[in-house]
Amino acid sequence: xxxxxxxxxxxxxxxxxxxxxxxxxxxxxxxxxxxxxxxxxxxxxxxxxxxxxxxxxxxxxxxxxxxxxxxxxxxxxxxxxxxxxxxxxxxxxxxxxxxxxxxxxxxxxxxxxxxxxxxxxxxxxxxxxxxxxxxxxxxxxxxxxxxxxxxxxxxxxxxxxxxxxxxxxxxxxxxxxxxxxxxxxxxxxxxxxxxxxxxxxxxxxxxxxxxxxxxxxxxxxxxxxxxxxxxxxxxxxxxxxxxxxxxxxxxxxxxxxxxxxxxxxxxxxxxxxxxxxxxxxxxxxxxxxxxxxxxxxxxxxxxxxxxxxxxxxxxxxxxxxxxxxxxxxxxxxxxxxxxxxxxxxxxxxxxxxxxxxxxxxxxxxxxxxxxxxxxxxxxxxxxxxxxxxxxxxxxxxxxxxxxxxxxxxxxxxxxxxxxxxxxxxxxxxxxxxxxxxxxxxxxxxxxxxxxxxxxxxxxxxxxxxxxxxxxxxxxxxxxxxxxxxxxxxxxxxxxxxxxxxxxxxxxxxxxxxxxxxxxxxxxxxxxxxxxxxxxxxxxxxxxxxxxxxxxxxxxxxxxxxxxxxxxxxxxxxxxxxx
Numbered sequence: 001x002x003x004x005x006x007x008x009x010x011x012x013x014x015x016x017x018x019x020x021x022x023x024x025x026x027x028x029x030x031x032x033x034x035x036x037x038x039x040x041x042x043x044x045x046x047x048x049x050x051x052x053x054x055x056x057x058x059x060x061x062x063x064x065x066x067x068x069x070x071x072x073x074x075x076x077x078x079x080x081x082x083x084x085x086x087x088x089x090x091x092x093x094x095x096x097x098x099x100x101x102x103x104x105x106x107x108x109x110x111x112x113x114x115x116x117x118x119x120x121x122x123x124x125x126x127x128x129x130x131x132x133x134x135x136x137x138x139x140x141x142x143x144x145x146x147x148x149x150x151x152x153x154x155x156x157x158x159x160x161x162x163x164x165x166x167x168x169x170x171x172x173x174x175x176x177x178x179x180x181x182x183x184x185x186x187x188x189x190x191x192x193x194x195x196x197x198x199x200x201x202x203x204x205x206x207x208x209x210x211x212x213x214x215x216x217x218x219x220x221x222x223x224x225x226x227x228x229x230x231x232x233x234x235x236x237x238x239x240x241x242x243x244x245x246x247x248x249x250x251x252x253x254x255x256x257x258x259x260x261x262x263x264x265x266x267x268x269x270x271x272x273x274x275x276x277x278x279x280x281x282x283x284x285x286x287x288x289x290x291x292x293x294x295x296x297x298x299x300x301x302x303x304x305x306x307x308x309x310x311x312x313x314x315x316x317x318x319x320x321x322x323x324x325x326x327x328x329x330x331x332x333x334x335x336x337x338x339x340x341x342x343x344x345x346x347x348x349x350x351x352x353x354x355x356x357x358x359x360x361x362x363x364x365x366x367x368x369x370x371x372x373x374x375x376x377x378x379x380x381x382x383x384x385x386x387x388x389x390x391x392x393x394x395x396x397x398x399x400x401x402x403x404x405x406x407x408x409x410x411x412x413x414x415x416x417x418x419x420x421x422x423x424x425x426x427x428x429x430x431x432x433x434x435x436x437x438x439x440x441x442x443x444x445x446x447x448x449x450x451x452x453x454x455x456x457x458x459x460x461x462x463x464x465x466x467x468x469x470x471x472x473x474x475x476x477x478x479x480x481x482x483x484x485x486x487x488x489x490x491x492x493x494x495x496x497x498x499x500x501x502x503x504x505x506x507x508x509x510x511x512x513x514x515x516x517x518x519x520x521x522x523x524x525x526x527x528x529x530x531x532x533x534x535x536x537x538x539x540x541x542x543x544x545x546x547x548x549x550x551x552x553x554x555x556x557x558x559x560x561x562x563x564x565x566x567x568x569x570x571x572x573x574x575x576x577x578x
Contacts, residue, residue, distance in 0.1 A: 054158070074105070114417075139153060197231065223401060240391065266364055276298075280294070295356075307343065333370065477529065
């Protein structure tokens with residue numbers, strides 16, 4: 001491929017709407033073009049990157065006996081009725097009707113389609129276990145698309161579904177997929193991806209893990225213990241508090257706190273510590289609008305995922321009016337209306353005297369002791385973990401919070417979908433059983449953008465050679481110089497004949513512009529052919545990360561490039577699990 005013919009423009013200026021580097025570089029480098037909110041078209045450069053990622057994924061899925069299938073993008077709503085998710089999933093699922101008024105959905109995930117595909121086929125235990133996978137476009141109506149390909153509405157996803165006759169068999173295969181995912185990310189050039197325990201969310205199931213690429217611009221908070229191997233997504237991380245019930249040290253008193261509706265205002269007015277205050281965060285149930293109050297220590301935040309899992313249904317931020325059973329700004333657990341459900345977080349345990357709302361306009365309680373003053377006390381974990389928290393695994397106060405981008409996930413779904421959709425098989429005893437499922441996903445475009453985010457400098461991406469759009473770029477700095485053009489032309493042809501993926505820039509442009517474009521394309525090996533180098537009968541060979549920069553005789557250049565290419569691949573393979 002010649003740069004002169006490459007579809008997609010490259011430019012110097014950073015787009016104003018790009019909040020992270022990978023987004024800006026992939027727009028500037030002619031990788032993708034904005035179409036609509038969270039929707040992009042891929043230029044050939046990005047398509048070559050994603051095609052290589054897809055090839056790696058296919059090889060690793062086939063390696064563990066996966067069989068590739070293809071599900072529809074558009075699905076009848078009846079399938080989602082069967083699973084119960086047509087009503088339970090929020091606005092992320094795009095629902096519409098066709099010309100015949102049939103209810104349809106755009107597939108954002110394909111559990112229902114997977115069960116529908118194989119439930120007639122797999123009616124005997126002799127058909128199990130098996131795994132099917134696809135690479136397919138999906139649509140998720142994200143409320144806040146951001147960061148280019150990191151969080152979009154339309155995307156390419158590899159999702160796989162395994163079917164088993166026992167939990168033990170699922171767990172065995174889950175470990176196989178766990179290792180296959182490690183190999184995928186290692187082969188793609190990001191061996192430092194970490195796995196974390198996660199919340200299953202709308203997918204269901206009891207066990208799930210996410211694969212996280214740690215980066216400061218990541219949208220997910222990752223809880224990591226510096227002393228042991230404990231790692232979890234913030235949504236699933238256990239907030240461990242070493243506290244025992246403390247005897248009451250103060251009498252309960254209702255004190256006036258005029259115009260003090262926030263924790264900071266109340267603590268400042270009463271000259272009390274925020275660590276001895278109780279904060280109320282109020283939600284309502286999606287089913288009936290009933291109030292749900294989460295009480296946490298004043299210096300902690302509510303973990304909405306944990307709360308939703310405990311409540312057992314979707315919640316939304318409450319709207320408290322004058323007619324409500326709650327008094328906004330003055331809500332506390334003592335004397336709260338029985339019309340509201342409430343939960344006490346573990347961070348409140350062991351505090352002898354708490355400042356909390358008095359459920360009366362302009363008043364708070366001081367000296368509240370939950371064990372003494374409430375008739376029933378039970379604590380649940382509904383708060384976010386913080387830096388310095390106690391590790392639930394090793395018990396040390398060594399928790400740190402880092403940022404990461406989720407590049408893959410795996411779930412043990414159990415029988416959530418096979419039961420609701422009536423998929424059964426006959427076991428060896430002639431009895432009907434529900435298959436047990438696993439689910440395994442990777443976002444292809446997100447993975448490409450994440451790798452760009454991990455490996456770039458101010459000038460452009462630094463692609464690992466295993467997924468780079470091309471392996472070598474030949475830059476001819478003087479196309480008007482006969483010798484220069486002849487050497488560059490021959491080297492480009494020799495590389496192609498040798499099976500090396502080569503990009504050739506023989507445009508009549510300034511060297512600075514040529515190198516700027518080369519940096520934005522990010523090809524791992526660059527060969528510079530110029531009259532100055534040819535005076536020494538040499539060409540300059542440099543790697544995109546600047547780790548290699550050598551002058552090589554023209555006659556030796558092809559072998560040198562092939563050896564360098566091999567070394568770059570070997571470096572990646574050295575990190576791949578066998």
